[in-house]
Amino acid sequence: MNGLIKIGDATYRWLDERLGITGITKATLLHPVPKSINWWYVFGAAVLTAFTVQLVTGIFLAFTYVPSPDHAYSSLDYISHHQFAGNLLRGIHYWGASAMVLLIFIHMSAHFLTGSYKYPREMQWLTGAVLLILTLGMAFTGQLLRWNQDAYWAIVVGAEQAARTPIIGTWVAQLLTAGPAVNGQTLTRMYAIHMLLLPGGLITFITVHIYLVIYKGASEWPVPGQPVDPKTYWADYQELLHTDGEPFFPVGIWRDAVFSLVVILTIGALAIHGAADIGIPANPTTPANPAPDWYLIWYFAILALIPPASTPYVIILAPAIGFGILFLFPFANKGERNFVRRPWAIATVFIAAFATLVLVYMGYKEPWKPFLVNGSNPPQLASKSLRTTSGQALTPMALAGAHLMTVEGCTACHLIEGVGGQRGPDLSQVGDRRTYGQLIWRIARGGGGMPSYGNVLKPSQVNELVTYLETRVTPGQAISSNPGG
Amino acid sequence: MNITRKLMTREVFAGLFLATVGGIGSIIVGLPIIGVVLGPLFTAPKDVxxxxxxxxxxxxxxxxxxxxxxxxxxxxxxxxxxxxxxxxxxxxxxxxxxxxxxxxxxxxxxxxxxxxxxxxxxxxxxxxxxxxxxxxxxxxxxxxxxxxxxxxxxxxxxxxxxxxxxx
The missing domain is CATH 2.102.10.10 (Rieske [2Fe-2S] iron-sulphur domain)
Structure with a gap:
């Protein structure tokens, strides 16, 4: 036994002399951290854990995935449905991506709320902001590799947005698609960016980010009423580490380890349910109903909800201003750190989180768009809508109008007793609020976002439609007379 | 002459030399990369x-x-x-x-x-x-x-x- 220990000891010393293990370990794992660090500090390590999961699973997905537009989708189909353990591997990569995006925002919010970006850790924040951009780049390019309809149209939409850049817009758009339109070179570019360029950038910046954690130390838990003063902060911090510090390993790291385990277990549990559906293969000639993944759908929702005239400005200026603020505000690097003394910081985080949640919800709901069954057919009216709201049989003319509601696509935008789109007003009780003449006028002339049907429908058809709409009144209410019928 | 000598120390010369090597290397490697990345802007096949x-x-x-x-x-x-x-x-x-x-x-x-x-x-x-x-x-x-x-x-x-x- 003693002999073994001696051999082990000698081996370590031989290696240490050549590799400097002790020195590196002392400087990294054993570097002192303030005793006040707590559960707020676990998110950075969790992002790193999620990134590591992505790195490893990504490498092994590349064992099978074919980054060529003619085979990408079929290789993904093979991974997802036929390859042994392929769906689990892809599931982990899919949920790992969501975890990484979510955790990076939580990590950022936690350090924003505790003012940890203030002196002397401004570079921590700035490298973190670069990491956020690179991560969003990974999220965008990653969903493209599925090479389904969502992927294809996400690139088209991306190019349209890039084209709004002043002066060089067309060039930027065509660089994104690697040509005048999406073509055989587009996917390989996205693949190289996702697999090599962005991960290279992430690894570089993560290395600097972690180096800074060690060089400038973990920030101590902020005490309200103890503002940061750059003149005295560093000396005070050194003193704090000396009197009230502890080595990162093992006393500081255990919370990180516990939370990272929770993250990994969550990703694994979700992965058992599989990844996102692989969708319909990319094909620019078949109907599509494209939407991005959740981490970009909030932006998709914004573009639907803002006034149309502001679109070009929002597309270019909003991200520019947003990232500008992200990069500039750590230079306000003095003063109170604790959120108790910075109510605006709490408000910012809550408003941003709430707005994002609402926009993601809206993004999935899509109330702004016409509702088409299978992307091409307006929905059929419910059987109760084929009678008056009081349950009586419709006249033949009103029934013809009800038929036209679906055929002419009215139900794509208008709700009738729970069936239809939400793009236009609910017509379930339109007879209460519009006269025969008003309805004729609106259908014939359009307006308020509605196409004009004056040249599309025959006068007799307009008459049938209005006769039907006049029957949509509060149950029990009298149906107004029809001067045309 | 003396002034030149003082300005051009071994360290300054070595620094400039390294910068030159790096610059030439970047240009030789960088030009074809720029060409490949920007290529689609001016090599698109004609519309037919x-x-x-x-x-x-x-x-x-x-x-x-x-x-x-x-x-x-x-x-x-x-x-x-x-x-x-x-x-x-x-x-x-x-x-x-x-x-x-x-x-x-x-x-x-x-x-x-x-x-x-x-x-x-x-x-x-x-x-x-x-x-x-x-x-x-x-x-x-x-x-x-x-x-x-x-x-x-x-x-x-x-x-x-x-x-x-x-x-």
Whole structure:
């Protein structure tokens, strides 16, 4: 036994002399951290854990995935449905991506709320902001590799947005698609960016980010009423580490380890349910109903909800201003750190989180768009809508109008007793609020976002439609007379 | 002479030498990289006329989808379905056709033609276009883009175009 220990000891010393293990370990794992660090500090390590999961699973997905537009989708189909353990591997990569995006925002919010970006850790924040951009780049390019309809149209939409850049817009758009339109070179570019360029950038910046954690130390838990003063902060911090510090390993790291385990277990549990559906293969000639993944759908929702005239400005200026603020505000690097003394910081985080949640919800709901069954057919009216709201049989003319509601696509935008789109007003009780003449006028002339049907429908058809709409009144209410019928 | 000597110490010389090596290396490696990355901007294959059917295949007043291939040059070999594109072709009269791009002018999503109400609908943000391509509602800033169409020897042909962009 003693002999073994001696051999082990000698081996370590031989290696240490050549590799400097002790020195590196002392400087990294054993570097002192303030005793006040707590559960707020676990998110950075969790992002790193999620990134590591992505790195490893990504490498092994590349064992099978074919980054060529003619085979990408079929290789993904093979991974997802036929390859042994392929769906689990892809599931982990899919949920790992969501975890990484979510955790990076939580990590950022936690350090924003505790003012940890203030002196002397401004570079921590700035490298973190670069990491956020690179991560969003990974999220965008990653969903493209599925090479389904969502992927294809996400690139088209991306190019349209890039084209709004002043002066060089067309060039930027065509660089994104690697040509005048999406073509055989587009996917390989996205693949190289996702697999090599962005991960290279992430690894570089993560290395600097972690180096800074060690060089400038973990920030101590902020005490309200103890503002940061750059003149005295560093000396005070050194003193704090000396009197009230502890080595990162093992006393500081255990919370990180516990939370990272929770993250990994969550990703694994979700992965058992599989990844996102692989969708319909990319094909620019078949109907599509494209939407991005959740981490970009909030932006998709914004573009639907803002006034149309502001679109070009929002597309270019909003991200520019947003990232500008992200990069500039750590230079306000003095003063109170604790959120108790910075109510605006709490408000910012809550408003941003709430707005994002609402926009993601809206993004999935899509109330702004016409509702088409299978992307091409307006929905059929419910059987109760084929009678008056009081349950009586419709006249033949009103029934013809009800038929036209679906055929002419009215139900794509208008709700009738729970069936239809939400793009236009609910017509379930339109007879209460519009006269025969008003309805004729609106259908014939359009307006308020509605196409004009004056040249599309025959006068007799307009008459049938209005006769039907006049029957949509509060149950029990009298149906107004029809001067045309 | 003395001043030059003081300025050009061994350290300064070594620094300049390293910068020169790095600079030359970056240029030699960087130029072809820039060439490959920016290449698609000036090496795109020419737009060509594509046959989409006989004139008799289309009824006057109707709008139908036609499919044809982009001209992608050699890349075509592996470009799969991305070599294809579609347009909504409307026969206005005897030999007059309009080919509408499928790309919505708001953000490029593929518009869908509803034959009965004669409108184009965008599935992304709900833009609506009339049968003649003009905007009927929604966030689209301009009418649908159109492609050049011609009739030659009884055949309808559409000219391939870059993805139209609303600038």
């Amino acid at each position: 006329w594509r046959d989409v059917g006989a004139i008799s295949d289309f009824k006057v007043g109707e709008t139908v989808q036609v499919k044809y291939n982009y001209n992608q040059g050699e890349v075509q070999q592996w470009s799969g379905t991305t070599q294809e594109t579609a347009a909504w072709l409307r026969r206005n009269s005897g030999t007059s056709f309009t080919a509408f791009a499928v790309y919505c002018t708001h953000l490029g999503c593929p518009v869908h033609w509803l034959a009965a109400p004669r409108i184009f609908l965008c599935p992304c943000h709900g833009s609506v276009f009339n049968g003649d391509g003009t905007v009927a509602g929604g966030p689209a800033p301009r009418p649908l883009f159109t492609y050049p169409v011609r009739v030659q020897s009884g055949r309808v042909q559409i000219k391939t175009q870059p993805q139209p962009l609303s600038l």
